[in-house]
Amino acid sequence: MRLGYVLRRLVFLLGVIWTAATLNFLLPRLAPRDPVMQKVAQQAATQGLRGEGFAEYVQSQKELYGLDRPLWVQYVDYLWGIVRFDLGYSITNYPTTVNQIIAQSVWWTIGLVGTSTVFAFVIGTVLGALLGWNKSPRLMSALIPPLMVFSATPAFVLALILIYFLAFRAQLFPLSRPYSLFITVDWSNAKFLLDVLHHAVLPALSLILVSLGSWSLGMRAMMVTVEGDDYMTFAEAKGLTGGRLFFQYALRNALLPQVTGLAVAIGSLVAGSTLVEVYFNYPGLGNRLGAAIASFDYYLISGIVFFLIAGIAVATFLVDMLYPLLDPRISYARGT
């Protein structure tokens, strides 16, 4: 029973990855734009154009990137590359490979998205639970409108407000960058770490606030539903303490459906962080993606998007694996 569940989720994971890979392969190639010409044009603009040998140069570039071969050959190569974790070369940053670019930027993104998810989930869940609990002070419902606004706003828009008020006007936080301009990069130095944290506050805050809004409102709705359930009535009839009723009985049951939303939340946080990174000039994957789009570097666009989608699919899979541990009913029910 348990094994069946794991296998099904695994097959699904592979399905998503394959679909993502295929989409990532096809879409850029369906475009009317040609990355090689784009790069050549860019080179011409910066370095000057050579009249002769132009066609041969273009051809050699195409061969270099394997773009002169038939589509299906490219597809097979592409899939094979994925299996070996080889995403090819970045066209605009040749000879840097896509993998190298990803490796440079991924940790910033993981750091940002990871901490934001954790904070938003924990604070949002507890806040939502308190909002939904009928014994909470009425005053707390004043928090609902701002939370709603937060949940509706895109992270980068919220980022703009935060930058304007906290960075520009109040000058409490830096406007951009992951760490100060003239500081030495030394990960073992406490002063450096503090600087990194200082720079990370606003980007993280924009992501956290947005996510917090949705988590808390969702949790609140679940708490209201749970409070109406029979086991709450019986629990109260048992003379349980208020604390136990809130945490063990109400919150714990309301939490379950929320956990299923965790994977989707990670997905939307990653999407949100893309723009936030661009606006804060934060060197994560989102930022590199923005640059890749501007220069139409297919391989890089393809590689980063694929990597992100695959990453989220894996995260979804892990959350799915986590779920039966939280809910004893799941492993026994087939097809759930």
Place this chain on the structure above:
Amino acid sequence: MGSFFSYVRRNPALGWGLGILVFLLLFSYGGRILINPEDAFALATKTDLPPTLDREALAKIGEMPTLKGKLDQLRLGLREVFGTDSQGKSLLASIVLGTGLTLQIGAIAGAIGIGIGTVLGFFSGYYAGTVFDNIVTSLVDVVLTMPGFLVLVLIASSVADPDNMTVVTMGLVVSVTAWAFPTRAIRSQVLSMRQRPFVMMAKLSAMSGPEIILKELMPNLLPYLVMSLANSVYGGVMGSLGLQGLGIGDRRQPYLGMIIWWIQYYSAFLRGMWWWILEPVIIIILLLTGLILISFGLDEIANPRTRRSV
């Protein structure tokens, strides 16, 4: 009509949401009177101006003989009332037009999202377990697992020619992921309704599948469908703002998200151009909050369980 208003009083979320939406519609369509559309494009007027009223131009309104003349003077006077950006665009004109464009994109995404979502959702839910249903569900699951925005980025940056992307094209692009969630939501509602007695009755009276869907299931799920529509519109608007924020799309057009992209491009922050930053942000927040309030309000109708009032 009276009962509509009394309901709205008891459902403040819906009331406020609709109110905000009506206001924005008036702002973007009614507001056109106050602007000259060409002012939303580069070099319309002086650059980098904070909000100012051109009192001279306004004073001349009285002097103009024709209504059109008066209107032109009014527009001239108000041109810089929201300030201007670094390319000399009137922000009033940009935002008025931009809001309209965003609403249009939302409408397209909403229509397609709910159109496809309803058809697929109803049919796959009603015929659950069939090959058709399995294909649809797998497709929906895959699409929903992938973060929609990234897919949109991929599509928008490759398939379409960004420099000439029309509103319709952007709407279509954003719709690619908008249909998935409504399909799943509607399907699950249909699944739970399928077993209800009234559906059994319909089957016994020899109603065909599509007939049952149309005459029995759909009317019962109407509030839910409207809520899904609101969600699709919201999703569409969010997606389009995200794309524009990355600079994907026709940059000359005054899309709301594009205004923000220009803010970043011209480092409006470092130059203290608060009007340029706050105005589009406020409108965007209003629009999205309004949509979410409507969705919240509709959710109360569709799911009475979460109702707090007796």
Place this chain on the structure above:
Amino acid sequence: MNQPILKIVDLRVYYHVEAGAVKAVDGVDLDLQPGVKLGLVGESGSGKSTMALALMRMIKEPGKIEGGQMILDGTDLMTLNTEQMRHVRLSQLSMIPQGAMNSLHPLLRIEDQIIDGIRDHDRTLTKAELHERAGILLESVELTRRVGRMYPHELSGGMKQRACMAIAISMHPQLIIADEPTSALDVVIQRQVMETLDRLQVELDLSIILIGHDMGLMAQFVDRLAVMYAGRLMELGDTLALFEEPLHGYTQMLIESLPVLENKGVFTGIPGITPSLLDVPPGCVFHTRCPEATQECREIVPAFRELRPGHWVACHRHGVVEA
């Protein structure tokens, strides 16, 4: 006569809605002697479940206990504060719920659900003692100790109901309110559960209030029976006396509606419907359905009085008395 274990005096519970006040319980007086099983029978909407919740002081907004006293073993529950009442629950007064299907915490093991109740009342017991106590409780409701480690979704309906019973007796309360404990079960399991309850009552010398709508079940189980209608008591007496000589028209009709073996195929119901508790008719609340209603019945509320020793009724047929 000993002191009654429970004395309810003029209990009123109203629900305040936009349209007015729904009088779910409107002036109920009741005495219960220790060790006695009392049945509280009535149609849906008669107010019997509200009585149960009121006794536990678990009435939620927009409902409110408007007035009256509920004296449990000498203490008026209405005078207790939240913490004191919380303590009373389970240790002196407990409840066996109606829908056992959903009354257990879906994610906790059975024994943990038995233990947490005890723990929140008595912190002195050790883990081992609690575990042992849970085991004994399970056995006393005819479940094996193994059930303790299981989750609710692994148990059958009857087993879940027994688990709830185990929880209800876990602190050896004086009074148990069983709110339609067998309504959701099939007849065979119903009998087994009721037999277990009976046995527990004898072993632990419990007082029980059994709430339900099944006269047949009441006849087999309870010592005394109270008949409730539209928020008021119509009749109260020893079960045997009530069945042999029902003094109230409503009781009579309830008994007559029971299917009788000799009269197969002939079913009698009670004509009419329960009045809206928002807009209670004047006079005797039953007059709209009583075949013997007179003008007095339509105008004057009959007093609930002791016509025979231990047998109370509120009906004008036995002499007009002002309320």
